[in-house]
Amino acid sequence: MNSDILREKAGKLWENYVKHEFVIKMKEGGLDLESFRYYLIQDSKYVEMMLKSLLRASSLAPLSYSTKILKSIFDTRDKGMEVHSWLLSRLGISHEEIQNTGYSLVNYAYTRHLYYYSTKSWEEFLAAWAPCMWGYYEVGKFVKDSPNELYSKWAEFYASDVYKSRVDVILEALNSIKYSESLVTPFINSVKFEIMFWESALKKEPTLIIGD
Incomplete structure (x- = not known):
């Protein structure tokens, strides 16, 4: 299957991704809260642009697959947003702070990478998008038993059957x-x-000021 081939070609990079130091620190409960806070803000900005890219790519997709994927995303979004909102509240992160914080350099590059492929082809967009969605299911399963309530709560959604249903339809389309x-x-x-x-969140790297 395409997913198996692509993962094999990624080699050790895949393990470096799903078992990154950031992930291991979450699992163990010792991740610095400021790094997690930084991550949540950047992830919020990533998701917004990722959804725009998905909607753009869907216009190039076979209707049967685009509708199935969009349905799986939006049908399960409430649960994901519930966890996300709880985490933002616990860490005192407001919508205004997210909007007023710049993109990290890697987040800016990553979201533009996704958007580029969303305009190029449905097939290549799927290949660019799959690592995020697929990898987070593995990360969620690994982190969900963290002794830190924030990290276990974060992982709970990604390790869930609800989230896995998203991954399944995306990999089905890719394959x-x-x-x-x-x-x-x-x-x-x-x-x-x-x-x-992950690395940019560990280091809390400076963010970019993006003009209109």
Whole structure:
């Protein structure tokens, strides 16, 4: 299957992604709360742009797959938003703070990478998008028993059957297309971006001021 081929081609990068130091620290409960706070703000900005990219890519997709994926995302969004809102509240993160915080360099590059492929082809967009959705299910299962309530709560959604239903329809769509080497670059680059996303949160790297 395409997903198996692409994951194999990613090699050790995949393990570096799903078992990154950031992830391990969440699992153990010792991740610095300021790093997690930084991550949540950047992730909020990522999700907004990711959804825009998904909607753009859907216009290039076979109707049967685009409708199934969009339905799976929006049917399960309430549960994800419930957990996300709880975390933002616990950490005192407001909508205004998210809006007024700039993108980290890697987040800016990653979201533009997704948007680029959303305008190029449905097939390549799927390859670029899959590492985020698929990898977070693995990360969620790994972190869900964290002794830290914030991290276990965060992981609870990603480890859930509800979230897995999203992953299943995305991988079904990815595996339905004809394999091409053109899928490899967007997939591997997205895995690299995921690794850098964790690293930027650990380091709390400076953010960019983006003009209108």
